[in-house]
Amino acid sequence: MMDCRRVEALLDDYVDGCLPEIQAREVEAHLGTCVPCARSEDEIRSLLRRAGYLPIALEPSRDLWPGIEAEIRSPRRESPRRAGSLSLGWLAGAAAALVVLTSAVTLWVTRYPPYPQGGMGRSHPELAFLSASEPDYLRARAALLAALDDRRASLSPETLRVIEENLAAMDTALNSMKAALEKDPGNRSLAALIEATYREEIRLLRRAASLPAHA
Amino acid sequence: MWKKAWKTLAAAAAAMLTLSLAAQQKIDEKRPAAPDGLVTVSNVSGSVTVKGWSQPEVAVSGTLGKGSERLEFEVSGDRTTIRVILPENARRVEGSDLEIRVPESSRLEVETVSAGISVSGLSGGLSLQSVSGAVSATGPAPEVDAHSVSGPVVVETDSRKVRAKSVSGEVTVRSNSAQDVQMENVSGALTFEGVLFREGSLEISTVSGRVEASLPRDLAARFSLETFSGDISSAFGTGRDLEEDGPVGKRLRFTTGSGAARVDIQTFSGDIVLTGR
Amino acid sequence: MEQALANRDTFDVAAAKGGDQAAFERLYRAHAGRILALCARLTGDRSAAEDLTQEAFVKAWEGLPSFRGECAFASWLHRVAVRVVLDEARAKVRRPRTMSLVTDPGRGPGSAPPRAASSDVDLERAVAALPEGARRVFVLHDVHGFSHEEIAELAGLAPGTSKAQLHRARKLLREALR
Numbered sequence: 024m025m026d027c028r029r030v031e032a033l034l035d036d037y038v039d040g041c042l043p044e045i046q047a048r049e050v051e052a053h054l055g056t057c058v059p060c061a062r063s064e065d066e067i068r069s070l071l072r073r074a075g076y077l078p079i080a081l082e083p084s085r086d087l088w089p090g091i092e093a094e095i096r097s098p099r100r101e102s103p104r105r106a107g108s109l110s111l112g113w114l115a116g117a118a119a120a121l122v123v124l125t126s127a128v129t130l131w132v133t134r135y136p137p138y139p140q141g142g143m144g145r146s147h148p149e150l151a152f153l154s155a156s157e158p159d160y161l162r163a164r165a166a167l168l169a170a171l172d173d174r175r176a177s178l179s180p181e182t183l184r185v186i187e188e189n190l191a192a193m194d195t196a197l198n199s200m201k202a203a204l205e206k207d208p209g210n211r212s213l214a215a216l217i218e219a220t221y222r223e224e225i226r227l228l229r230r231a232a233s234l235p236a237h238a
Numbered sequence: 239m240w241k242k243a244w245k246t247l248a249a250a251a252a253a254m255l256t257l258s259l260a261a262q263q264k265i266d267e268k269r270p271a272a273p274d275g276l277v278t279v280s281n282v283s284g285s286v287t288v289k290g291w292s293q294p295e296v297a298v299s300g301t302l303g304k305g306s307e308r309l310e311f312e313v314s315g316d317r318t319t320i321r322v323i324l325p326e327n328a329r330r331v332e333g334s335d336l337e338i339r340v341p342e343s344s345r346l347e348v349e350t351v352s353a354g355i356s357v358s359g360l361s362g363g364l365s366l367q368s369v370s371g372a373v374s375a376t377g378p379a380p381e382v383d384a385h386s387v388s389g390p391v392v393v394e395t396d397s398r399k400v401r402a403k404s405v406s407g408e409v410t411v412r413s414n415s416a417q418d419v420q421m422e423n424v425s426g427a428l429t430f431e432g433v434l435f436r437e438g439s440l441e442i443s444t445v446s447g448r449v450e451a452s453l454p455r456d457l458a459a460r461f462s463l464e465t466f467s468g469d470i471s472s473a474f475g476t477g478r479d480l481e482e483d484g485p486v487g488k489r490l491r492f493t494t495g496s497g498a499a500r501v502d503i504q505t506f507s508g509d510i511v512l513t514g515r
Numbered sequence: 516m517e518q519a520l521a522n523r524d525t526f527d528v529a530a531a532k533g534g535d536q537a538a539f540e541r542l543y544r545a546h547a548g549r550i551l552a553l554c555a556r557l558t559g560d561r562s563a564a565e566d567l568t569q570e571a572f573v574k575a576w577e578g579l580p581s582f583r584g585e586c587a588f589a590s591w592l593h594r595v596a597v598r599v600v601l602d603e604a605r606a607k608v609r610r611p612r613t614m615s616l617v618t619d620p621g622r623g624p625g626s627a628p629p630r631a632a633s634s635d636v637d638l639e640r641a642v643a644a645l646p647e648g649a650r651r652v653f654v655l656h657d658v659h660g661f662s663h664e665e666i667a668e669l670a671g672l673a674p675g676t677s678k679a680q681l682h683r684a685r686k687l688l689r690e691a692l693r
Binding site for chain 1: 282283324326331351352369370387388403405406422424425443445446464466467487504506507
């Protein structure tokens with residue numbers, strides 16, 4: 024049988040559910056018969072309940088953002104970006120490009136039809152935008168894939184499988200098309216098809232990130 | 239005594255409402271609705287079937303899946319919302335099968351994850367989105383936007399404007415009043431059958447899907463058919479229209495008649511087959 | 516609500532990683548209240564906590580490129596804030612100020628009026644009066660849900676010290692609240 028001093032020392036772990044099974048049972052047995060220790064247990068539980076009710080957010084007395092903004096604007100604070108390196112920082116960074124890009128793509132899509140028109144030929148300047156934007160797509164895609172990783176546990180296996188299979192299908196398609204584009208670099212129609220496929224990937228990733236739990 | 243009984247009943251009912259459904263539950267509800275309002279439906283899994291009718295009501299029947307929290311069914315102004323609400327923490331949630339009747343001039347928006355969507359008899363615009371469910375629409379809707387990631391998409395409305403897209407599912411569009419049709423996927427067959435209005439446009443884009451388009455023989459249109467490594471077989475145009483045929487792909491561009499309409503088909507490796515009817 | 520918050524964060528985090536300050540501002544607006552509460556209780560000093568909150572977000576901005584989404588953004592941000600608080604405490608010797616979570620006796624005339632932050636005045640006061648180490652562990656473990664492992668790692672404590680501090684904190688609080 025445990026004595027009160029020992030139980031008092033173990034009570035916190037007991038209440039937190041951290042005691043190994045055997046010890047927990049011994050504490051429990053003691054608590055069943057010892058009034059002062061049982062009272063201690065109640066006090067701890069009551070304290071935790073109260074702590075749980077403390078507000079987890081407080082209203083700042085002033086808007087702190089201007090101070091933050093001032094600090095992050097100054098050059099030495101800018102988030103470091105290393106061009107050309109394959110580190111995750113580079114890949115996952117520059118997703119501001121995503122914000123800019125999706126609005127640009129929307130603009131592009133509404134002003135110009137998304138599919139090559141007969142007679143468009145190879146002289147449309149807006150298509151030059153496509154080949155320049157490929158690194159942006161890769162970055163945006165990497166950032167969204169990281170975001171999808173966060174959601175993994177809350178999506179059903181079936182949905183996750185559909186998403187991953189379709190992403191893989193699009194990746195395979197993209198690889199084939201990019202290899203072909205290397206053989207015919209001026210092929211704007213192919214570039215347009217690649218861009219449309221990237222767009223679908225990003226659309227799918229965005230959809231995946233906003234699916235409800237159990238989807 | 240009655241008062242007490244009512245109180246107990248009310249308390250029990252309230253308790254039941256806050257628990258997740260332990261078993262499947264039948265649905266049978268109706269609300270009055272505007273004749274040409276917007277109906278939005280959201281259901282993760284199971285099925286969604288929507289039909290238009292001449293009553294000024296929205297009726298929902300079917301079954302709510304085990305583990306679902308509840309069915310939200312609210313009308314506010316000319317907007318009706320139908321949603322299957324799932325609890326945050328449930329482990330296994332079963333799909334709900336919703337059968338919905340809406341006023342035939344309603345506009346409809348449906349969003350699901352794995353539930354199939356089937357719509358008929360509506361003359362308002364349709365927006366249907368799923369991830370792995372099959373999407374199908376028939377009826378007089380003037381505009382349809384149907385999208386599934388892996389499910390097949392079938393639009394057989396006589397819409398002027400159609401957007402039918404998938405990633406790996408087959409895409410099928412049949413319309414006798416097509417004015418602005420876009421079909422798109424990465425893989426899977428794409429099939430178009432119908433009539434393209436004067437100055438209408440048909441755009442089909444895929445990576446490896448096989449494209450089959452069946453158009454009226456006397457169609458007057460500008461055609462642009464392009465593929466990188468697929469084959470083109472066209473009942474329209476002539477062999478002399480073949481602009482390119484080599485390692486960088488095939489392109490066929492030609493005009494029939496007054497060239498008022500436009501047909502643009504582009505694939506990477508998928509074959510293109512155009513037939514006249 | 517938590518789910519909705521997490522989803523909204525996802526895109527803003529991705530954008531902010533790439534330098535989108537507007538997106539980072541949105542993250543600030545969404546999380547500032549919690550970070551302030553964390554800093555205020557850790558230090559027992561409400562006014563200093565606002566400066567620390569500001570510093571925490573600046574550090575978060577700098578550290579974003581190395582945040583890989585292996586945990587939820589909110590958790591990561593909380594850890595950044597705790598480090599800022601502990602670094603600040605190490606750098607300066609502070610005079611403990613008690614009760615400033617509930618009222619601001621140190622504020623002179625003309626400053627913002629004191630704001631009652633919480634309805635459990637007694638508990639807030641008792642927490643603010645705890646010795647520093649015990650207060651930190653109590654706030655992190657029992658109010659904000661950090662694990663002993665995380666606390667030990669963040670605060671540079673030996674294993675077991677975190678538990679000992681928690682035991683002490685709870686004991687002192689129980690006595691204060693009797």
